[in-house]
Amino acid sequence: MADVLAEIDDLVPEANAELSAVQNPAQLESFRIKWLGAKGTLKSKMDLIKQVPPDQKRLFGQRLNAAKDQITAAFDSRKQSVETAGASVRLDLDITEPGRRPQIGNRHILMKVIDELTELFARMGFSQASGPEVEDEFHNFIALNIPRQHPARDPLDNFYLAPATGEGEVSAYNSVPEDQQRLLRTQTSTVQIRVMETQKPPIRVVIPGRVYRPDTVDQTHFYMFHQLEALVVDKNVSMVDLKSTVMQFVHAYFGPDTKVRFRPSFFPFTEPSAEVDVFFEDRQKWVELGGCGMVHPNVLKVLDKQGLNSEEYSGWAFGFGIERIAMRKYGIEDIRQLFENDVRFLRQF
Numbered sequence: 184m185a186d187v188l189a190e191i192d193d194l195v196p197e198a199n200a201e202l203s204a205v206q207n208p209a210q211l212e213s214f215r216i217k218w219l220g221a222k223g224t225l226k227s228k229m230d231l232i233k234q235v236p237p238d239q240k241r242l243f244g245q246r247l248n249a250a251k252d253q254i255t256a257a258f259d260s261r262k263q264s265v266e267t268a269g270a271s272v273r274l275d276l277d278i279t280e281p282g283r284r285p286q287i288g289n290r291h292i293l294m295k296v297i298d299e300l301t302e303l304f305a306r307m308g309f310s311q312a313s314g315p316e317v318e319d320e321f322h323n324f325i326a327l328n329i330p331r332q333h334p335a336r337d338p339l340d341n342f343y344l345a346p347a348t349g350e351g352e353v354s355a356y357n358s359v360p361e362d363q364q365r366l367l368r369t370q371t372s373t374v375q376i377r378v379m380e381t382q383k384p385p386i387r388v389v390i391p392g393r394v395y396r397p398d399t400v401d402q403t404h405f406y407m408f409h410q411l412e413a414l415v416v417d418k419n420v421s422m423v424d425l426k427s428t429v430m431q432f433v434h435a436y437f438g439p440d441t442k443v444r445f446r447p448s449f450f451p452f453t454e455p456s457a458e459v460d461v462f463f464e465d466r467q468k469w470v471e472l473g474g475c476g477m478v479h480p481n482v483l484k485v486l487d488k489q490g491l492n493s494e495e496y497s498g499w500a501f502g503f504g505i506e507r508i509a510m511r512k513y514g515i516e517d518i519r520q521l522f523e524n525d526v527r528f529l530r531q532f
């Protein structure tokens with residue numbers, strides 16, 4: 184009898200030890216089946232009662248019931264702690280919440296406008312070209328028929344790069360021989376020359392790119408901006424081609440009712456030359472898009488380098504301000520907004 188009672192007394196510590204290892208609902212359920220289930224340990228211990236003498240059966244029954252009560256109580260409290268632990272995990276991770284949408288960036292409005300313009304001109308048969316932003320005087324001036332005395336070459340109107348002459352020394356502008364000065368290009372017309380150095384006519388290209396000028400910043404001026412240059416070179420190219428292409432572009436991009444006008448002008452690299460204005464409805468005034476004209480024979484001479492006879496060719500070109508185009512198209516009031524990088528502004532487009 185003592186053995187049987189000792190067996191019952193061992194049950195509680197054994198069950199407690201197992202219960203303390205229980206961490207999750209699955210382990211809890213295994214524990215319940217093993218100890219408290221219909222075929223569990225406690226039920227099977229009931230069979231021991233057959234071995235117990237009749238006068239002791241009552242004591243045995245009481246001990247077994249006490250053990251069962253203790254194990255059930257321990258199980259209940261463990262069950263609670265496992266469930267609240269599970270519940271707190273669930274609180275942190277509410278899968279019914281809609282979730283936070285990540286902020287997705289967008290392309291800068293000027294980049295979008297450049298894509299729109301090059302696509303539009305691609306449909307009119309123009310391919311795309313590009314050239315360096317740090318240029319030499321040959322491409323920025325000389326080849327474009329802008330001689331050394333020309334006011335456009337004034338150091339005050341250009342970002343010349345001071346070449347290093349030695350340790351920490353930079354030379355003065357005038358001490359560097361002509362052609363060897365380098366500068367941030369002031370116009371994308373430089374790429375006209377680069378294209379004519381490498382491609383043979385018929386040439387039909389557009390050149391979007393950045394240009395730099397030491398301008399005072401205001402509503403319509405910035406020291407860096409973008410131009411869209413176009414160059415067409417072939418035999419028998421006329422001013423009519425130029426004008427109709429520009430009109431077609433303006434009407435396709437801004438709408439068929441857009442008012443556009445050509446004013447006679449002067450550029451060293453074109454003859455004759457004109458300026459193109461577009462009417463800004465929102466401001467009720469004409470705004471200049473840029474210049475254009477028939478490519479000057481001196482500029483076409485660069486074709487001779489390829490063994491061609493430049494006198495057999497004619498061409499036209501234009502150079503328009505991309506910021507102006509973007510401002511007219513998207514109703515932007517101030518050029519500075521394009522470069523301040525306020526995402527609240529830029530996200531609108």
Ligand code: DAH
Nearest residue numbers: 370372474475476500501502
């Ligand atoms: N390069 C000129 C400027 O920046 C604009 C220009 C005028 C470009 C006439 C041309 C042109 O191609 O034919 O002011």
